[in-house]
Amino acid sequence: MTDTGLSALWYDKPKRWELVELPVHDPDPDEIVIRVTATGICGSDLHVTRGDGRNENSPERGPMAFGHEMTGTVHKLGSKVKTDSLKNTLNEGDRVIFPYFFPCLSCYNCIRGEFGACKFRGRKSYQEWKICNSGYSQYYVLRAPHFIFPAPKDLNDESIASLNCALAQVTDAFDYSTVRFGDNVVIQGAGALGIYATAVARNMGANEVIVIDGHESRLNLAKQCGASQVINISEITDAKERVDAVYDLTDGIGADIVMELVGFPQVIEEGIKMVRMRGKYLEIGSVSENTNISVDANYLMKTQIRFLSFQHYDPWIIPKCADFLQRTKSLYPLTSLVSHRFKLEDINEAFAKSDWLGEQADHSITRAIIQP
DSSP states (O other), rough: OOOEEEEEEEEEETTTTEEEEEEEOOOOOOOEHHHHHEEEEOOOHHHHTTTTTTTTTTTOOBBBBBEEEEEEEEEOTTTOOOOOTTSOBBBBBBBEEEOOOOOOOOSSSHHTTOOOGGGOOOOOOTOOOSSSTTTBBSSEEEOOOOOEOOOOTOHHHHHHHGTHHHHHHHHHHHHHHTOOOOOEEEEEEEEEHHHHHHHHHTTTTSSSSSEEEEEEHHHHHHHHTTTSSSETTSSSSSHHHHHHHEEEEEEESOOEEEOOOOHHHHHHHHHHHTEEEEEEEEEOOSTTOOOOOOOHHHHHHHHHHHEEESSSOOHHHHHHHHHHHHTEEEEEEEEGGEEEEEEEEGGHHHHHOOOOTSSOOOOSOOEEEEEE
């Protein structure tokens, strides 16, 4: 008899999650089945459930299984899998961390070591593979080729659930763009991505780390994680005044790096104006379709601003991020960001409270996780 597991499926109509029992995959020789223990509610997931970027002409989406900020234990190993990616012996029951996507390792980009840019790295949709297989499920399948690493023994599951997305993504972006000692960095958005980015920028030697958000509780947390200055958009409501504030805080120079972690077009247009001449703008937040911006190309040319965008990362940054959390746990409260925990059965309540734009938003939430 085939084992089954509980999985949450999202329906655009009537805009809610439904729980279903689905088969648990029997792994092929090179595959691993993970028993998911904690999954963070990522801002990109909220963009999906809100329908951001969609309109009346957008095709209806079938039931969807998603969720990716997760950790868990090895449930079942394929017959050929003996070790993790660091060549440590891997056993069923081991706690592990892993990327949620699957670089092919053989395309042009992968051969160049640009695994996050692999065109074939995507996950199978529920329509393609109707099994228990998502972050908001009890099980997740690591297809081959995959990367998998041991979870830090002194960090619990909820403290590392977001490592494979929020922390890995901003770390990879800063590595690629080369944050230099003494740089002035602006972080647009103080959600989990922004909080991690704040601590990473400070740890890499940034001078001013200026965080912009509209929630006082998030800005206070940013200060605890290394922000030297904060700008509250609820108090400084004019975009030009916020740009002027950044220049005032950087002695009229502007930011060496601005990182966008919000996902709304107007934020991008504002943030570009904060970048110094020949500085860098790092775009990470715009995960929704039809997110269009209007930028004066002549302005970019004259200011020589570098516009860099990121989605996914080098999988080998995962153990580096684990080391970072361990090294800095006495400096920043990154391992205690989770404020709310929900069972899988309560996923609709979890999303309603986590959606900062929703009517039921609970603004005391710093990070919510689902425990399948």
